[in-house]
Amino acid sequence: MVEVSVIGCGHLGSAVIRGLAKSDNHTITACDLDEDALDAVEPHVDRTTKEVREAASAPVVILAVRPQTVSPVLNQLQMSPEQTLLSFAAAVPTDFIEERTGGTVVRGMPNLAVETGSTAAAVTAEGDEDVRNILDDLGKYVVVDESLMDIATALNGSGPAFVFYLIKIMAAAGVESGLAEDDAARLAAQTFKGAAEIVLQSEESLDHLIDAVTSEGGTTIEGMEVLRESEVDDVMERTIRAAEERSIEITNDFERD
Template identity: 60%
Template structure:
């Protein structure tokens, strides 16, 4: 996720980015997309307006213990399942929690963000790599499932459509292009249109046409329930992770 964010910010060209990691391979992988790399935490964060913590949840505490931030700085946490109050208890910085997704790399990110004070610098950063919604902390588990885990669910559906195309005689690369671009175009239509998704479905379905025949199969299936179940499972896991950090705060 951190790498995707770095590459997206590089594409925008409007931010000075310093990458910090103890793993030289990780730094090498993003070296072409940042102003400089370092393994020294103090060098990376001393003059930064926004410090992004993009690590696995189980090492967040260790990373925070190495950060000496001031109240004038903002710490942007993108560690899945780590509650804002856990981070706030371990830093003097203003804490903003965000759940982005991998599409930040291409400037098409969907992100959920929460915090008592979301500064303009953070809004500009997120705007540079996609769209974001400001939500309450209590909604972060479901947001994590919808937009954080969601790309994998969409990849699965793209794969299913592409495989159907291949079975029908399309070349694999052509089927994947058509399926992926169809998802991209449909998503843009939803974002730009004032019509509901139900209305958009009706707009594509001509009476006695091809689309309505396919939709009848979907309407008669459990596809919507299965997708909802996948989202709920991801939400429940996010809540479990958050509970573990809550228990640590109470200890």
């Protein structure tokens, strides 16, 4: 069992807690100032506390707070080099955190799918065995250079919202043509899930996979022609860039501090 503390029990922190609890491989302490947030995660943890100093004793401490909350938390977070601080605070540079805590810092950017053990995460280092086990239990991860964390934040961190939006659009088209709302949503969501699994398991390129579904004279090719003639490529590019640029702005604010 890996002892881990999660500081911050908002949307991301609570999702991390539920994901770790499902793996049954961890002893979990939840830390937050909000009593309601602690009550919500209490069934999934071994201990709750409002004191950062109490949470700081675990071998691995996960920081899952908003960027504006990082400094006040770090001011109370005393750790040793033998401990790891796994920071999931969006756009907060490793250097900023390292200067304010004695722990070994691993910066990461997961997404809300940590709750189901299917997150896509980017991290700046694999860390020790305990950290790797935690990351494995939460989903899939890649190790990237710190300079690429802003685009990772936009792509996989913000990405679920963009995918939810696309699922909503596809489901709405189904409803417009007569499908029940729940049925359309289920079909659209499962289609995304299935397509994603094919991408992850296949060694073929995305273009090849598209061609495999797009047979001459069939239905898919008609839809693909609409997509290819539209501005969807440009829209998605601008969507990702807007999120990346905001991440860069937040990062720059911390680097000036």
